[in-house]
Amino acid sequence: MEQYVIKGGHPLRGEVEIGGAKNAALAILAAAIMTDETVTIDNLPNVRDINVLLQAIEEIGAHVERIDVHKVKINGSFIRDVVVDNEFIRKIRASYYLIGALLGKYKRAEVALPGGCDIGSRPIDLHIKGFRAMGADVDIAYGHVTARAKQLNGTHIYLDKVSVGATINIMMAAAMAEGKTVIENAAKEPHVVDVANFLNSMGANIRGAGTDVIRIVGVEKLHKTEYSVIPDQIEAGTFMFAAAATGGDIVVKNVIPKHLEATSAKLVEVGCEVEEMDDAVRVIAPKAPMHLQHTQVTTLPYPGFPTDMQPQMAVVLGIAEGTSTVTESIFENRFKYVDELTRMGANIKVESNIAIIGGVNKYTGARVNAPDLRAGAALVIAGLSAEGITIVDDIYYIERGYEDLDRKLRALGASIEKVSSEKELQKFILKVS
Numbered sequence: 020m021e022q023y024v025i026k027g028g029h030p031l032r033g034e035v036e037i038g039g040a041k042n043a044a045l046a047i048l049a050a051a052i053m054t055d056e057t058v059t060i061d062n063l064p065n066v067r068d069i070n071v072l073l074q075a076i077e078e079i080g081a082h083v084e085r086i087d088v089h090k091v092k093i094n095g096s097f098i099r100d101v102v103v104d105n106e107f108i109r110k111i112r113a114s115y116y117l118i119g120a121l122l123g124k125y126k127r128a129e130v131a132l133p134g135g136c137d138i139g140s141r142p143i144d145l146h147i148k149g150f151r152a153m154g155a156d157v158d159i160a161y162g163h164v165t166a167r168a169k170q171l172n173g174t175h176i177y178l179d180k181v182s183v184g185a186t187i188n189i190m191m192a193a194a195m196a197e198g199k200t201v202i203e204n205a206a207k208e209p210h211v212v213d214v215a216n217f218l219n220s221m222g223a224n225i226r227g228a229g230t231d232v233i234r235i236v237g238v239e240k241l242h243k244t245e246y247s248v249i250p251d252q253i254e255a256g257t258f259m260f261a262a263a264a265t266g267g268d269i270v271v272k273n274v275i276p277k278h279l280e281a282t283s284a285k286l287v288e289v290g291c292e293v294e295e296m297d298d299a300v301r302v303i304a305p306k307a308p309m310h311l312q313h314t315q316v317t318t319l320p321y322p323g324f325p326t327d328m329q330p331q332m333a334v335v336l337g338i339a340e341g342t343s344t345v346t347e348s349i350f351e352n353r354f355k356y357v358d359e360l361t362r363m364g365a366n367i368k369v370e371s372n373i374a375i376i377g378g379v380n381k382y383t384g385a386r387v388n389a390p391d392l393r394a395g396a397a398l399v400i401a402g403l404s405a406e407g408i409t410i411v412d413d414i415y416y417i418e419r420g421y422e423d424l425d426r427k428l429r430a431l432g433a434s435i436e437k438v439s440s441e442k443e444l445q446k447f448i449l450k451v452s
């Protein structure tokens with residue numbers, strides 16, 4: 020089992036390059052099978068979830084050619100099967116996009132129920148409501164979602180909750196349905212816009228992505244394209260908070276600063292300087308962490324503060340002066356890092372969906388478990404700012420969504436190593452002691 024071992028206390032300095040957005044790339048890879056022509060996708064993050072989805076696409080017959088670790092060519096004309104299931108695909112969330120993609124193209128799909136981080140109950144009722152409204156029969160049995168339609172028809176759908184997954188999934192199916200679909204109360208996240216742009220580059224007719232009403236006129240066929248995925252706002256934000264927690268000064272490159280506005284605003288509230296450039300942001304943190312100031316944050320759909328940044332922000336607030344609150348309004352089980360952080364000296368009380376955080380002077384190193392992807396990243400940040408050695412177990416979760424996190428942090432001056440044995444762990448400890 021691999022672990023991160025971190026010797027805290029080094030302010031991050033220098034430049035870091037951000038990769039492609041995992042949550043955009045996953046949907047785009049699924050959508051790529053909707054044409055029989057070859058699609059080239061660049062700026063993919065080289066992370067576990069992407070590789071799992073590519074394998075699943077290959078297993079149903081699509082040709083996947085790896086140009087390099089960030090670029091693939093996909094040809095969906097060889098697909099012979101619409102049943103998607105293996106032990107890995109069951110663990111990722113974005114498998115659900117294959118329902119929309121296969122249903123749109125072949126009018127039938129059978130896909131294992133999605134997994135993903137255990138951050139709440141995460142139903143897919145809105146996805147199903149959308150497919151049914153387009154005329155599909157949808158059943159869930161034996162751990163599979165089965166959807167079939169003689170013909171998919173455009174429809175008018177109101178999403179009762181703002182859902183990224185349902186918005187994108189319905190948009191994909193509707194791209195090849197008969198007639199016009201209107202999605203109301205749609206999610207506005209940058210990756211929704213990126214998937215719409217990708218589909219449009221294949222000949223789809225989607226308007227309004229990025230607003231809360233998306234209009235799609237179905238087309239009969241989609242065609243080849245070459246596309247580059249947008250930068251990952253969550254990876255970028257994670258580095259920005261890591262700079263804040265360590266009293267650092269970093270330039271985060273290859274980002275779209277507009278996508279980072281909520282994160283930047285919160286960093287300014289806690290006392291950091293944030294400088295926006297064309298495709299980069301610089302974060303300059305106050306030198307001693309306790310010079311950070313308390314604040315309040317509530318997670319909300321975009322353009323609100325992202326739930327995927329909530330644990331990382333909480334770690335920063337844990338070493339800020341005064342009492343802060345973090346309200347999680349999207350997922351009911353996203354405070355699983357609190358017990359771990361408490362073992363590092365944090366003072367956090369959770370009441371319902373609110374974490375009340377009393378700032379402490381510093382964290383102290385401990386052995387902690389990554390309970391999920393972003394909580395794991397948050398514990399790495401805590402380790403970077405802590406006194407002493409922190410060992411983060413279960414980094415499998417972190418690698419679902421971060422490419423080379425340890426290498427990128429080391430390039431910023433952090434003392435962090437990925438180890439896979441007790442011997443390697445002891446060697447690192449000896450080296451840094």
Ligand SMILES: CC(=O)N[C@H]1[C@@H](OP(=O)(O)OP(=O)(O)OC[C@H]2O[C@@H](n3ccc(=O)[nH]c3=O)[C@H](O)[C@@H]2O)O[C@H](CO)[C@@H](O)[C@@H]1O
Pocket residue numbers: 042045112113139140141142143144145146147180181182183184185206326327349350
């Ligand atoms: C692979 C991927 O892109 N994952 C992201 C996606 O997850 P995911 O697509 O699962 O999240 P949604 O935006 O759909 O969920 C938002 C809220 O709607 C609820 N809901 C959703 C669908 C549904 O059919 N019924 C329902 O009740 C969810 O339980 C949640 O409370 O968006 C989340 C919110 O930005 C992010 O945290 C995840 O990183």
Ligand SMILES: C=C(OP(=O)(O)O)C(=O)O
Pocket residue numbers: 042111112113134135136137138327392393420
């Ligand atoms: C929750 C996340 O991913 P998933 O939806 O794939 O579990 C995330 O990216 O933070």
